[in-house]
Amino acid sequence: MTETVLRALTSALSLPETLANLYEALKEQLPIDGIFANIALTQPDRIQFLASVDERGAIRREDSIVLPKSISALRSMSSHPITRVDRLEEDPFTAWVAPQIVPEIASFIMVRCRVEGRHFGIVCFWSKTPYAFTEAHRALLEPFRNALSLNMGFAVASRLKTEVDVMQKEAEKLRAQIDAHAWEPLTELLARTPSFERIAGEIRRVAPYDATVLITGDSGTGKEVVATVIQQIGPRSRRPFVKLNCAAVTPSLIESELFGWERGAFTGAVSRHAGLFEQADGGTLFLDEVGELTPDMQVKLLRVLQQQSFRRVGGTQEIAVNVRIIAATNRPLRQLVESGQFRLDLFYRLAVVPIHIPPLSQRPEDLEPLAKYFLQQLARKYGISPIPLLSEAALGQARRHPWLGNVREWRNVLARAVLSGQNPIEVLDFDGDWQGSMLSSDPQLVPSTRSVSSATSMPHGNEMRDFEAMQRDYFRAILTQCKGKISGPGGAAEVARLHPNTLRSRLATLGLLPSAKAP
Numbered sequence: 001m002t003e004t005v006l007r008a009l010t011s012a013l014s015l016p017e018t019l020a021n022l023y024e025a026l027k028e029q030l031p032i033d034g035i036f037a038n039i040a041l042t043q044p045d046r047i048q049f050l051a052s053v054d055e056r057g058a059i060r061r062e063d064s065i066v067l068p069k070s071i072s073a074l075r076s077m078s079s080h081p082i083t084r085v086d087r088l089e090e091d092p093f094t095a096w097v098a099p100q101i102v103p104e105i106a107s108f109i110m111v112r113c114r115v116e117g118r119h120f121g122i123v124c125f126w127s128k129t130p131y132a133f134t135e136a137h138r139a140l141l142e143p144f145r146n147a148l149s150l151n152m153g154f155a156v157a158s159r160l161k162t163e164v165d166v167m168q169k170e171a172e173k174l175r176a177q178i179d180a181h182a183w184e185p186l187t188e189l190l191a192r193t194p195s196f197e198r199i200a201g202e203i204r205r206v207a208p209y210d211a212t213v214l215i216t217g218d219s220g221t222g223k224e225v226v227a228t229v230i231q232q233i234g235p236r237s238r239r240p241f242v243k244l245n246c247a248a249v250t251p252s253l254i255e256s257e258l259f260g261w262e263r264g265a266f267t268g269a270v271s272r273h274a275g276l277f278e279q280a281d282g283g284t285l286f287l288d289e290v291g292e293l294t295p296d297m298q299v300k301l302l303r304v305l306q307q308q309s310f311r312r313v314g315g316t317q318e319i320a321v322n323v324r325i326i327a328a329t330n331r332p333l334r335q336l337v338e339s340g341q342f343r344l345d346l347f348y349r350l351a352v353v354p355i356h357i358p359p360l361s362q363r364p365e366d367l368e369p370l371a372k373y374f375l376q377q378l379a380r381k382y383g384i385s386p387i388p389l390l391s392e393a394a395l396g397q398a399r400r401h402p403w404l405g406n407v408r409e410w411r412n413v414l415a416r417a418v419l420s421g422q423n424p425i426e427v428l429d430f431d432g433d434w435q436g437s438m439l440s441s442d443p444q445l446v447p448s449t450r451s452v453s454s455a456t457s458m459p460h461g462n463e464m465r466d467f468e469a470m471q472r473d474y475f476r477a478i479l480t481q482c483k484g485k486i487s488g489p490g491g492a493a494e495v496a497r498l499h500p501n502t503l504r505s506r507l508a509t510l511g512l513l514p515s516a517k518a519p
Helices: 002-010 015-026 092-100 135-182 184-192 194-206 223-233 251-259 295-307 333-338 344-350 364-382 392-400 406-419 434-439 448-455 467-481 492-496 500-509
Strands: 034-041 046-054 057-060 064-066 082-085 107-115 118-127 213-216 241-245 284-288 324-329 353-356
Touching: 002 015, 002 135, 015 034, 015 046, 015 057, 015 135, 034 135, 046 135, 082 135, 092 107, 092 118, 107 135, 118 135, 184 194, 184 223, 184 364, 194 223, 194 353, 194 364, 213 223, 223 241, 223 284, 223 324, 251 295, 295 344, 333 344, 364 392, 364 406, 392 406, 406 467, 467 492, 467 500, 492 500
Parallel strands: 213 324, 213 353, 241 284, 284 324
Antiparallel strands: 034 046, 034 118, 046 057, 046 064, 082 107, 107 118
16 A cells, blocks of 8 residues: 555655555545645635645645635644644644535544645645544654645646746836836837838937937927937926026026025025026036036036035035036037137037937927927817818928928917817918918918918018917907808808817807807
8 A cells, every 4th residue: 555655645746646646545444535735824824725626626726715814813723743633623733724625524633744844735635524534544654744835845846837937927017018118119219200210229228327418409399309218218207397598588697497405595595495407406407508507507407416516605614416407508518618708628428428319300290290299289279070170281381391390380370270170280380470471372261361361460471479369369360250150051160161069169269259148
């Protein structure tokens, strides 16, 4: 019998198969109706069943039973390697756990499996009949305790390895998702501006580090957008991102803006004020138009970059900060250095990683995706539905335009097109004469829109007006022409090529909804 049992314990690596072989080898010697194996786990405190066998066959088990504190406290502290229980009620802990998996259990012999002093779990030989086992039955299992323990140890190790492999795969998926999410701002930027693929590698390389970045390019090319993306995909993405346009602050005030001031430092300084460097501590400070800094401020900025500390205006205490600098300029800093207008040492401090953005005229592939993005934005802003589409004819016009104002100009041109009511947009106005040059050139809008144009006084040349004011003038003229009629033939909705409900909503927003109900 001993040889048969040992062969059963060593003939398979799978725990369910081992229990099946053991069941067959012992069922003539022991009054067993089945065998099960489980281990105890923590966090949460639970019993994990691994395998079981009975007259119906052997199976791998995944049953996990979480233990309430009241039940966990009943767990036997007995160190005896083999325990015989004649009636299930004699072991309250097993009486609560085992029937959830083996309802028929009435008595059992439990073998505690240990290898090198480490507890691996239990193997339970059970019967449907109380008092089924004798002391001789318990003694019969004694020689096989170590072999059972080795089988359990191997089964637990295999199971843990499988679980670790699964967890590693899940961790890899999570890392991939986190990485994808981290790079999402750059992905969105490339979707809108495919030409930026040429500088995407530089952005990816510099973003994870604290190196100072100098972004150069003409006004309106998207320097601030690139700076924002670098901040968003870098390690400081959850920290402050503070921006300053150096050209928008007078030279006499820029020092106090950057460094703050102490109470009484100057007339009106009634309390201490934290400057932008302090506000950006731990994060990033974006200095746009850095080429406009005066020589005096260049020296002070250089000192902060070298020492990562400064003094507030009127203060004596050194304040240490941890700030990453991203600077931008549309001026040729190298030429300014050569002419003595910009410090060479500051230039090198700022241009650790230079990124140049070419003008829009050199990026024709960006026109269409930028148009889709801006049209969605503008339609949402002005409550226009459906979103206007850009025709091939208008796109051809855009590709032939020099774009001296770059991306900013493209957005303004699209805004005028949206406010013109065209959908699809067939003609673009590049000069700001949005009614005279754009609407009157659309044959479908003649003559009604021409009369609208004559009824409104709009700016020409380079004079720009607020878009909402332009929109208000446009719809006021249409309402005047249509005598307040909104829907139906000859109504304002037909002239503006909008749904009547959409037009009413926009008129209400602009304060132009007629007091009397229009038909």
